[in-house]
Amino acid sequence: MTTTTPARRRSATRTASAKKSPSTRTTAKKTAKTTQPQRSPARKPPQARQPRSAQPSRTRRAPWAQSAAWQSPVTSYYLIGGATLLLLALGLIMVLSASSIPSLHDGDSITGGFRNQAIYAAVAVVGAVIITRLPVRWIRLLAWPAMLGTLALQALLFTPFAVAAGGNAAWVYFAPGVGLQPSEFGKFGLAIWLGAVLATKGRLLQHWGHVLFPAVLVAGMFLGTVIYSHDVGTGLILIMLVAGALWVAGVPISKFVVAGSAVVAGLAFLVISSGNRTRRVMQFLGMGGDDDPLGASMQPLRALEGLGTGGISGVGLGASREKWLWLPAAEDDYIFAIIGEELGLLGCLLVLALFAALAVGFSRVIRRHRDPFVKITTAAIGCWILGQAMVNIAVVIGLLPVIGVPLPLLSKGGSALVTTIAALAVVLAFARDEPGAKEAMAARRGSMRRSLAVIAAGGSGRG
DSSP, X not given: OOOOOHHHHHHHHHHHHHTSOHHHHHHHHHHHHHHSOOOOOOOOOGGGSOOGGGSOOOSOOOHHHHSHHHHSTTHHHHHHHHHHHHHXXXXXXXXXXXXXXXXXXXXXXXXXXXXXXXXHHHHHHHHHHHHHTSOHHHHHHTHHHHHHXXXXXXXXXXXXXEEEETTEEEEEEEETTEEEOHHHHHHHHHHHHHHHHHHXXXXXXXXXHHHIIIIIHHHHHHHHHHHHTTOHHHHHHHHHHHHHHHHHXXXXXXXXXXXXXXXXXXXXXXXXXXXXXXXXXXXXXXXXOSOOTTSTTHHHHHHHHHHHXXXXXXXXXXXXXXXXXXXXXXXXXXXXXXXXXXXXXXXXXXXXXXXXXXXXXHHHHHHHOOOHHHHHHHHHHHHHHHHHHHHHHHHHTTSSOOOOOOOTTTSSOHHHHHHHHHHHXXXXXXXXXXXXXXXXXXXXXXXXXXXXXXXXXXXXXXX
C-alpha cells in the first residue's frame, strides 16, 4: 500500500493548477482586479481648463493665412504703408488731370491745382515720417493737447475769419489764399483723444454715465459746431468715428441701439429743416423730377454719365470730357467719377482694392496689438477714413443722396490730405509697435546692409 506524504500532495496540487487553461487564468486575473479597490482619476484644477476662445480652432485656415508673409509681424505696416502711398500717387495724378481745366478757367496755369496739392502732399509725407517714429506713449500724451487745439480751431467758425464755400461755412481764412478747414483737423484730434479717454474706462463703459462723460459729451460739442457750419456730411463722418471707437472700447450693443435711434431722428430733422437737403433727398428717391438739368440732379446724372463713358478700361488718362466744366467739383467730391471715366472699371476696382487693403491692415492692428489705446484709436481712424470713402463712392455711383465729403487721399484739398496722412502715420506707428515688429524690421535692415556690403565688395574685387 502506497502512502502519500504531505509534500507529494502539495506538488501534485501545483502541477494541476499549472495545467489549467489560459481562459481560467484570465478569469482569475479579472476576478482579482475586481476585488481590488478602484482609484478615481485625479481631477484637473479649474484653472487648468482653457476657455473656449483660447482653445485651438479645428477649422482649417486658408492657404494665404498660413503663409509666412501673412503671419509676419510687419505685414500690417507694409500693407497700410503700401496702400497709402499708392492711393496718394494715384490721387496726385488724378488731381492733375481733373483740376487742369478748372485751373485755367480760374485764371491760373494748367498745373495750378496740382501744384498746391503736391506741396500739401510733400509737407504731409515729411510729417508722417516723423509721426511713424514716435513711441505709442508719446502719441497718447498728445491726446489732450490735440483735442484742445482742434476745438480752438473749430471755435474760429464763430469769428469773422469764417468763410462760406459751397453752402457750408466750414472754412477759416487768415489771409487771401491762406485758409484751412478746422473740422478735418478735428477728426484727427478727436480720434486720438477718444482712444486715450476710453482706454482708461475699461469695464466702466457698461454704465451710461461713463459712456456719456466725457467722451460722448465732448464729441457732441464738436459735432454741434460742425452742424452749426451746415456741414452735415462731415457730421456724419464724425458719428462713424465715434461709433467705431465706442464699439472697440466695449460699449454694449443695447446702448448703440438707443444712440442710433437718436442719430436717425437728428438726421431726419436736419434734412427737413433745410430746403437744399430736402431737394437732394427727394431727387435721390425719384420724387424731385429731372426736368432741370442744372438743378439738384445735375451732379448725380453727370457723374453716372462719366462712369458709363469709361467702360472697362476708360477713355484714357487726361481725356475726360466731364472735367470740361460739365461736372461741378470734379477734382473734389466727384473725382471718383473722373477715375471711372479715364481709367474705367479697372481703375475703380484698383481704388476699391487699395481701400480694402487699408481695412485689412487696420483690422490686423486692432487684433494683434495689446494696448487698448492703440485698438480704440485705430478703430476710430479706420471708421473715419474707410467710412468717408464708402460714403463718397456711394454718392458718386448713386447709392446715397448728394453728401459733400471728399474721397480720402484722392480728392483735392489741403486740409483733408494733411490730416488723413497724419492719421495713417499714427496707425503706422502703432503697426511698428506690434509684438515682434521691431525685431523683424531690425533683422530686415541688417540683412539689407549685409547684401549691400557683399555687392560692394564684389564690385571692388572685380576692379
